[in-house]
Amino acid sequence: MNKLKLNIKDTFNKELPADPVLENTRRQVKEACYSFVTPRKTSKPQLLHVSDEMLSEIGLDKKEAASEAFLNVFTGNEVLENTKPYAMCYAGHQFGNWAGQLGDGRAINLAEVVHHDKRWVLQLKGAGETPYSRSADGLAVLRSSVREYLCSEAMYHLGVPTTRALSLALTGDQVLRDVMYDGHPAYEKGAVVCRVAPSFLRFGNYEIFAAREDEKNLKILTDYTIRHFYPHLGAPSKETYIAFFKEVTERTLQMIIHWQRVGFVHGVMNTDNMSVLGLTIDYGPYGWLEGFEYGWTPNTTDAGIKRYRYGNQPNMALWNLFQLANALYPLVGEAPPFEQGLHQFKTDFEKESLQMMRSKLGLQLKEASDILLTSQLEDNLQLTETDMTIFFRLLADFKKDKAQEGLKRVHDAFYSPEEVEGDIADKWNDWFVKYAERLQKESLPDEERKTGMNAVNPKYVLRNYMAQLAIEAADKGDYTLIDELYTLLKQPYAEQPESEKWFAKRPEWARNKIGCSMLSCSS
Known part of the structure; x- marks a missing residue:
């Protein structure tokens, strides 16, 4: 033994x-x-x-x-x-x-x-x-x-x-x-x-009992979950079950906010892949945004409908929570508390999402104009293929008294920089002027703002092509790249100048390569 x-x-x-x-x-x-x-x-x-x-x-x-x-x-x-x-x-x-x-x-x-x-x-x-x-x-x-x-x-x-x-x-x-x-x-x-x-x-652990009308075991499992993972909610009761659902929605919301912040796309947000603890679970055909694109999904199975695309992840989280609410309903017998929790998710997500974008832009104050500023930014990021990770990292170097240098600062984030001219350049320059004006309202010096931005905008993420390189090397018996990436990704917000080669756009050879662009659920 x-x-x-x-x-x-x-x-x-x-x-x-x-x-x-x-x-x-x-x-x-x-x-x-x-x-x-x-x-x-x-x-x-x-x-x-x-x-x-x-x-x-x-x-x-x-x-x-x-x-x-x-x-x-x-x-x-x-x-x-x-x-x-x-x-x-x-x-x-x-x-x-x-x-x-x-x-x-x-x-x-x-x-x-x-x-x-x-x-x-x-x-x-x-x-x-x-x-x-x-x-x-x-x-x-x-x-x-x-x-x-x-x-x-x-x-x-x-x-x-x-x-x-x-x-x-x-x-x-x-x-x-x-x-x-x-x-x-x-x-x-x-x-x-x-x-x-x-x-x-x-x-899905709760859905199966609800679907089979096995309320006895639904209660046993839910009570177990609360006892071990939500003990602060108290002894089982209708009020406790409602509080349990509410906290699951809150944890799920925070998880999705983080996904959107770093550009992570899960790819298979089925209810059996949703953790009741609000954890990212089941890494199948996931991916990080290369070019910023709300419609991107890494899953070949989802290529047609794009149900689980980047921009739809918040909606899918809400849809899944609705299914969980249906599963827990027999323990409560009343719909309004669940409806309230789902409505709160929608309200809170709008607020938390805006706050997340403020943090990515280095904004500490809350201005009403921030909604338009972030909306215009997201539109601009899709005018031409723009690397999300690199863009936000480079944006930290922007100087609020030099709006005219904005495009120059983020030049390396564009996959086809020659396209950034004419109307596209005008829209970007207009945005940088507004961003500079907005930053003038902040008290932090540029360097302190940069530190804050770099703490929420990673320099290194596990791009699909990076994982694929490690896989191909491992398949030949070379496991050094697995360790190199493991070590690199332990400090994704640090500069790590010795690893600068990984702070780069997806190479062209990886654009349509299997394992680098989209993946199946096959494992």
């Missing part, structure tokens, strides 16, 4: 109803929150990377991470002593349509660990089939695993609420995948990521 010194304190699989069927067969699971399942053994596991921060968070050190026990546990070859791994049962709306039972089809929860009064669920993604795998194999491949591992940690350091990642490993097994769903499957290297979060509960 392994000797990892983890303080295991399981609650989910001890306090909630289990699936009585122990066979690992695909089926509809009724009146249960999870099914017990053992990870699939891998043929030749190899650890590629471990997050030193998450290692410390769960109470382990680098020596333990280098042990055979760590390798075996976090690649599925060994089960932690006195634990019972399980897959969660949930449902969901996918692309706006009710999909029924979904569940952890390729995720297996190993255990809950408590360290320094923080609770962490350790979950393997890609560790084999579960009763919820449907027609899939429950496995994951290297490319999607690298993306999930790097992005989880990158988002955390950007200040975005997110699940985390502990480890990335190869399994030594080959996995068949049709990357673009075009009838050309190929074998890829299998991999496993250990994901970590206080809980992986999703909106």
Whole structure:
């Protein structure tokens, strides 16, 4: 048996109803929150990377991470002593349509660990089939695993609420995948990521019981959630359930505000991918805006409708919260409290979104004219392809007494700077004059404003082409770029002059390359 010194304190699989069927067969699971399942053994596991921060968070050190026990546990070859791994049962709306039972089809929860009064669920993604795998194999491949591992940690350091990642490993097994769903499957290297979060509960965990009119288990699960993750709300009651929903809406709102701030597009905002803790969860076909574009989606499956495009993420969050409200309604029996919470989300989002834009522009005062200023900026950013990350970072160097130099300051953010002439140049120059006038009302000197702007406008984000370069190198057995990007993205707001090559627009070769422009859900 392994000797990892983890303080295991399981609650989910001890306090909630289990699936009585122990066979690992695909089926509809009724009146249960999870099914017990053992990870699939891998043929030749190899650890590629471990997050030193998450290692410390769960109470382990680098020596333990280098042990055979760590390798075996976090690649599925060994089960932690006195634990019972399980897959969660949930449902969901996918692309706006009710999909029924979904569940952890390729995720297996190993255990809950408590360290320094923080609770962490350790979950393997890609560790084999579960009763919820449907027609899939429950496995994951290297490319999607690298993306999930790097992005989880990158988002955390950007200040975005997110699940985390502990480890990335190869399994030594080959996995068949049709990357673009075009009838050309190929074998890829299998991999496993250990994901970590206080809980992986999703909106869909509650939806499934409501859809089946299983109010008993809906109440059991909701009470469990409040007891462990919202204890400040008090003992279960109608008022507590309403307060619970209200706080979920608030956390979700803050998460979306952060997404919009850094230009992150999730790509698959189905209700089964929405965390009840307001965390970014399930990194599939995500992406960061290269050119600022409200209509961009990174998901090939969503290319036609663009339901989950950048500009629609706030609306999709509200739509998903409406589904959660429907799921929790049986516990309250009254619609107005939920309607009030949803209305508050809309009102608060407008206010918080404007405040977020003020922070990106270095504005501390609240002026009524800021709405028009930010609206004109967003329009201008779409006049010609303009890199969002680079634009806002360069804007910090703008001098409020030199409006005429505005375009020169942000020149490197334009993909085709030769297009910035005539009417486009006029609109930009007009905006810089208004921006300079607005800054004159602020008391902060330019240098202090720059410091504040650089604290909310990242210099480095995990662009798809960067992740793709790391994936291609890893596929050839070179894992140095994974570590380089992991280290770089730990300090996304720092200048890091030695890493300046990553502060650059997407290269032309990546514009339409698979994995760099759009991605499928295949993993």
